[in-house]
Amino acid sequence: xxxxxxxxxxxxxxxxxxxxxxxxxxxxxxxxxxxxxxxxxxxxxxxxxxxxxxxxxxxxxxxxxxxxxxxxxxxxxxxxxxxxxxxxx
Amino acid sequence: xxxxxxxxxxxxxxxxxxxxxxxxxxxxxxxxxxxxxxxxxxxxxxxxxxxxxxxxxxxxxxxxxxxxxxxxxxxxxxxxxxxxxxxxxxxxxxx
Numbered sequence: 001x002x003x004x005x006x007x008x009x010x011x012x013x014x015x016x017x018x019x020x021x022x023x024x025x026x027x028x029x030x031x032x033x034x035x036x037x038x039x040x041x042x043x044x045x046x047x048x049x050x051x052x053x054x055x056x057x058x059x060x061x062x063x064x065x066x067x068x069x070x071x072x073x074x075x076x077x078x079x080x081x082x083x084x085x086x087x088x089x
Numbered sequence: 090x091x092x093x094x095x096x097x098x099x100x101x102x103x104x105x106x107x108x109x110x111x112x113x114x115x116x117x118x119x120x121x122x123x124x125x126x127x128x129x130x131x132x133x134x135x136x137x138x139x140x141x142x143x144x145x146x147x148x149x150x151x152x153x154x155x156x157x158x159x160x161x162x163x164x165x166x167x168x169x170x171x172x173x174x175x176x177x178x179x180x181x182x183x184x
Contacts, residue, residue, distance in 0.1 A: 034177065045098055052101040058180075070114075070180040074104045076134050079177050 022047060022083070029086040030055075034079040038062045041086065042073070051077035105130050108181045113138075115171065116178040120146040124182060125169060133173030141166040 016024075025044055032040045032053055039062075042055030053075040060068040098104055105127070113127045115136065125138030145162045 036177075040178075045104070046100055048100050048102070054098060054101040054104045070178075071183055072104055073178055073180040074101050075178055076173070076176045078174070 024089060025083070025085050028089070031084045031086055032075060033081045033084070034075065035081055036079075038067075040073065040075060042070075044083075045072070048077070051080045053077070053080065053083070102130075102132070104181075105134075105179055108179070112140075112182045114178075114180045114182050115176060117171070117175045118177060119175070120148075121175075122146075123169065123171065125166075131173070134176040134179070135173040136171045136176065136179075138169045138171065139167065141169040143169075 026046060028044055030042065030044045032042075032055070034040070038060060040055060040058050040060055042058035045054040045056050047053045055073050055075065056071070058070040058073045059066055060070070097107060108127050109130075111127060112124060115123050115125075115138075117123065122144045123138065123141050125141035127136065128139055129137040143164050143166060147160045147162060149157045149160060151157060
């Protein structure tokens with residue numbers, strides 16, 4: 001609520017800005033859903049301002065089935081619908 | 090912070106940069122994939138590839154609207170320019 005007051009560190013991820021959230025989840029295991037409904041699970045290597053995403057150990061999931069695996073993969077930002085964290089922050 | 094294996098990656102485009110001269114797999118809009126040797130790319134993900142194999146996944150529909158089993162069509166191209174806005178995913182192919 002009181003967004004002007006400084007946040008304790010453990011709350012920063014929950015209460016900060018969206019880009020702060022993205023900074024905090026680098027290196028975590030994430031699920032990236034793209035517009036077509038396909039999910040990519042993997043370790044978030046990095047992302048940029050376009051929301052281009054680089055993942056490691058990526059699994060591609062399409063209607064409940066694993067459809068592919070990629071060691072590294074680059075996802076073009078315009079396709080990203082959401083990024084969800086699969087582990088504790 | 091970075092994994093030892095990924096010490097050279099600080100932004101997503103670095104992953105593509107590291108694939109220059111290597112064979113990459115690219116997933117495109119419209120149920121198409123291409124693999125080829127990456128010659129050039131830019132920030133739009135416009136891409137130039139050589140020794141390209143394009144794979145098109147086609148699902149035909151019967152007259153009453155039921156989908157038939159998916160069909161795959163392939164073709165080979167010497168040199169290909171891909172417009173960036175069609176790109177969904179780029180991954181170095183493991184070999």
